[in-house]
Amino acid sequence: VEEAQESKSKAERFLDAFANFYTPAIVVLSVIVYVWTRDLHLAITFLVIACPGALVIGAPVSNVAGIGNGAKYGVLVKGGEVMDRFSKVDTLVFDKTGTLTKGKPEVTDIHILGAIDRSELLRLTAVAERISEHHLGQTIVKYAHQQGLEMSVAPKDAEVIKGHGLKATVDGHRLVAGNRKLMAQSGIPIDEATESYAIAREKTGNTVVFAAIDGTLAGLFSIADQIREDAPQALAEMRRNGIKQIIMLTGDNRHTAQAVAEQLGLDAFHAELLPEDKVCFVKQLQADGAVVAMAGDGINDAPAIATADIGLAMGEGGTDISMETADVVLMADKLMQFSHAYSLSKATMRNMKQNIAIAVGVVLFLLAGVLMGSVHLASGMFIHEASILAVILNAMRLIGFNRKSNAAPR
Template identity: 75%
Template sequence: MISWIHKNTNYLTFISGVLLLLAFTAYLYGAMGVRDAALIGATFTAGVPIAIKAFQALRMKAFSIDLLVTIAVVAALFIGEYVESAVVTFLFLFGAYLEARTLKKTRSSLKDLLDMAPQEARVLRDGGTQMIPVEEVIEGDRLIIRSGEKVPVDGVVASGNGEVNEAPVTGEAVPAAKQVKDKLFSGTMVDNGYMEMTAEKVGDDTTFAKIIELVEEAQEAKSRTQIFLDRFANIYTPAVAGVSVLVYLITRDLHLAIIFLVIACPGALVIGAPVSNVAGIGNGAKKGVLVKGGDVMERFAKVDTLVFDKTGTLTKGKPEVTDIYPTVDLTVEELLRLTAEAETISEHHLGRAVVKKAEASGVSLKKDPQAAEVIKGSGIKAEVDGRTLTAGNRQLMEREGIILSNEAEKYAEAREKEGNTVVFAAVDGKLAGIFSIADQIREEAEAALTELRKSGIRRMVMLTGDNRHTAELVADKLGLDAFHAGLLPEDKVKYVKQMQEDGHKVAMAGDGINDAPAIATADIGVAMGEGGTDISMDTADVVLMADKLKQFSHAYSLSKVTIRNMKQNMVFAVGTVIVLLAGVLMGEVHLASGMLIHEASVLLVILNAMRLIGFRREKEESTAAGRPVPAA
């Protein structure tokens, strides 16, 4: 029976409303007996679901608003105030119905994501094609995607080409051109073209599945303000009941005590914080910004210092080898092959640039080198063709005891001053060559950083493992307040901690494994999602799925607006209760009218929060692309 009542509360609300109309009609015709019967019927019809929820809350040792309303309604029936008992119960249920409908809209971003989830996949199996549920796709499967179809899983293009709308993942509606070896993400749509892809991540491991999971968790996570308000309500609600008893003992006016009991309910106050958080997180999800909870939103809004990694964050993270300089009796092709085979184990942008150069040059590579080791923030070591290959920065060369000649140092420094990152390659403990690698500053970087300063960021710092010359070029171009070069992962952590000790609230943005420790240390960690590693994305509090700094600006502005909206809701909720209580004491507010105003205040709080769904950061001025700069 209780289950049936819960499922059909909306029908009971409707019946209660019909009985109220019947009571009003009977009143017009002077049928007072019919009027009272209809009012009592409306009270019980709407009051039973409220009383059941109040009882269930009591069993959980919670003093809920439903209990206050139930006590007030029983008292109103006791003193013969049938009109007010009927109107209060109807308004309470009808208000709850409107709240649920409105809250559902604030969660629309999650529903939209769920609706976008692919259901089927066209797989090449047993010499033919089969349509199977997406849950049955396994890693390594070959899939076919045609125009107008959704990409079912994460993977890479094996053959064909096309244009893919990646808005569900990145928030960017402009179609992205895809060709062989490019990445494809589950949930995106092929606008035109024909492609065959190889499945790499399936089921809950796909990027799209993780986005849905993160948004679900974030919308359920509570901010500190919300936690405080929940605790406050647990104290405030029984306190209101106690004060209403005190009012009756002093005034001997049961009617006044009942009005006080209902009017002082903290409904709008309790709901104000969570609805703002849900709407703000939903807005971010639609724009390709994943904010992992209300607490993150609250901490992000207090940030005054931004710390950036360089490669893949301030720069595009797509460096290219611009020069190869052998220092021993090795051909350029042989040096490239040995270094690229070692770098196949690396996830770093520089390592991938070397591998990409070898593949583009038609060099045949053997993968999975022996005794391979990644030295975070420095480079790699591996056994290739029975020879020890060491590739990385100066610190790695010093650590391995590899001597750099004056000629090599002069060449490397000259390349760095031209805006290149240099990678030293050594074979069997002797320097064998120098790779020059260049990247470009992101086109939107300058405008995004300007917007962040306008939004309240006071200080911007770059921490990079790259050389000082390259770092200085980027810092000057973007107008950063400071930069520190040649850093290892632990050095980045040290600088972040120092800023925190100086009283700054720090956000750290990065995309690589070497950035993960600093991202975890900062007050807010931000990961560049599309080009970032799983470790940095898992560690971060905020993930920018389109891999663009303009999303950083949107995320920061959104956090500010969300917290401001939350405070507006709290002020409005408290103000409404104060005004209503003053009206009760002056005899101007009665039970039914007070309940109507109370429910209206709850809806207005929700509607105010819903404005966040359509929030858009001020349009940025476009900027020209930056000059070539290095990578690390």
């Protein structure tokens, strides 16, 4: 949080640059006032009250208060610049597994093809999947543990094919586990009846993992993941706060992706994507003029998170690389925290503009008063210090900001 508070927004950088010119200019103008009027008291009054104290402090104090509020509600915003960019986002892009869904899938069915024993297929697949960091692979491993299967043997010649699955040799058998594309690439045919079964499972929201042994399809694992309970409300809130479109990009199959998209009322979805495909979609949205926030939790999401204008990561169940790459991290995996962060970013930028307006208005008022002779050193200093307290107190309202009551400072 301390490092984030040191990161400056565009407004802060502009004000710093402005002060570099403004302050020397006031010193010069004060000298000119003295030379012109020979009134030392007037010149000193002009010098003191024209100093941009409230103007320079107004933006940083809003930034600090906003980031502090985010931390209190379990959202780490990595700096004032991030807060500034986040407030301008109009397009949200989500990964599916672990982001829109809970990321805690379970094996719902194992469909056996041929003469292989169910437990043996599960054991061989689980041994191979131990090298995978993907949610689906780890779900199979977890299920095998629950069934009490022995998996002490290590896979050999293991190869993870990003976005598709993996290959490995287990107990002398060459095992291939993954999606349809991996089966096709490996020359493993899927007959019409098996394909129909897989599609039927996918339409009910299951993800199907195909498993082949020694070049022959041996079985299908149906894995289901539940949509997060707070997802519909969170997405609805973000739409009300200015999000124009919500899109899902996933490496999962089209049927499962469509089922999730329909339940959540998403504007669009794209399925069976590789990590580089997600990056291309994000770049295309940016080229079309959208300000894009990408939310994900896995290694496959990291390139798209880095490409987007704002990267969002699930902190509790996410991978280290996704959290390191992201600009905003949820310390608990709750999508309502995204909604809070988005509302907070808008409130922070609005508060910052209010502080700048207060500071500029007070300076102009005091300068006019000095030149007209109605404001003197004591009264001018009192108003000057009061304006600094005013911007601090205004920024402190952000500490109590709570999206539930829609209490955005205005």
